[in-house]
Amino acid sequence: MKLRGYVAANWKMNKTAEDARSFVEKSSKLLLNMEKAKVIFCPPFTALFDMDKSLQGKPWFLGAQNMHWEASGAFTGEVSSAMLKASGVQYVILGHSERRHQFGEQNDWINKKVLKALSSGLKPIFCVGETLDERQSGNMEEVLKTQISEGLQGTNDPSGMLIAYEPVWAIGTGQNANEEQIEEAHKLVSTFVCDSLGDIGKDIPVLYGGSVNSENAGSLFKAEGVDGFLVGGASLEPESFSEIIKEVETFIKE
Numbered sequence: 001m002k003l004r005g006y007v008a009a010n011w012k013m014n015k016t017a018e019d020a021r022s023f024v025e026k027s028s029k030l031l032l033n034m035e036k037a038k039v040i041f042c043p044p045f046t047a048l049f050d051m052d053k054s055l056q057g058k059p060w061f062l063g064a065q066n067m068h069w070e071a072s073g074a075f076t077g078e079v080s081s082a083m084l085k086a087s088g089v090q091y092v093i094l095g096h097s098e099r100r101h102q103f104g105e106q107n108d109w110i111n112k113k114v115l116k117a118l119s120s121g122l123k124p125i126f127c128v129g130e131t132l133d134e135r136q137s138g139n140m141e142e143v144l145k146t147q148i149s150e151g152l153q154g155t156n157d158p159s160g161m162l163i164a165y166e167p168v169w170a171i172g173t174g175q176n177a178n179e180e181q182i183e184e185a186h187k188l189v190s191t192f193v194c195d196s197l198g199d200i201g202k203d204i205p206v207l208y209g210g211s212v213n214s215e216n217a218g219s220l221f222k223a224e225g226v227d228g229f230l231v232g233g234a235s236l237e238p239e240s241f242s243e244i245i246k247e248v249e250t251f252i253k254e
């Protein structure tokens with residue numbers, strides 16, 4: 001059994017505000033009395049404000065998928081922490097592999113975002129993970145260490161922060177990391193987080209992400225050091241997403 005379990009939906013560039021509304025409605029019917037897992041919906045920016053309204057009275061949280069570290073200014077296409085907060089957002093995904101690899105985000109940018117999110121009262125879902133090349137060339141440990149030490153530099157109070165270990169090769173491929181690989185990586189992540197933050201790092205939940213679905217969620221959640229999931233593809237349908245939540249709930253202590 002576990003004491004806690006998070007299930008975060010990263011919808012990436014999918015769903016309009018209207019789609020999001022009907023998703024929440026369907027999920028409420030599928031998840032009656034399921035309140036043990038902490039469920040976080042991360043829709044695109046355009047659905048946040050509306051979704052905050054749909055989530056009123058539901059036991060679920062709202063997250064964004066990115067933000068800029070500056071408070072305001074000439075940053076075309078960007079969104080600030082204050083804008084997210086005013087849209088009802090509590091969590092924000094930072095350093096996602098797609099931001100790192102498709103949009104060139106570097107550890108120093110991600111670090112500024114983490115610090116800004118925390119000082120604004122937003123809870124970062126800070127993502128790390130190695131590519132297949134990095135794993136196969138024996139560099140996984142070094143990559144995770146650098147992403148964590150540089151990404152968390154200068155963090156004093158990480159209250160509410162979550163970490164997501166998402167190996168790049170497992171994202172959207174249908175090939176999830178196995179329990180052994182996850183346990184090994186989560187242990188490393190926790191060690192490096194404690195190196196950066198001290199003992200308080202031990203309390204920071206570490207989620208796994210990468211091809212999680214309703215079939216593998218039960219066995220992956222049992223792996224040591226797994227406090228929940230960050231789910232992409234399987235979070236896009238209310239049926240598959242609620243099955244994952246049910247699997248997680250089964251292993252959370254009353």
Ligand code: 13P
Pocket residue numbers: 010096166170171172173174209210211212230231232233234
């Ligand atoms: P998939 O679940 O589609 O592999 O995506 C994982 C992910 O990137 C979540 O942030």
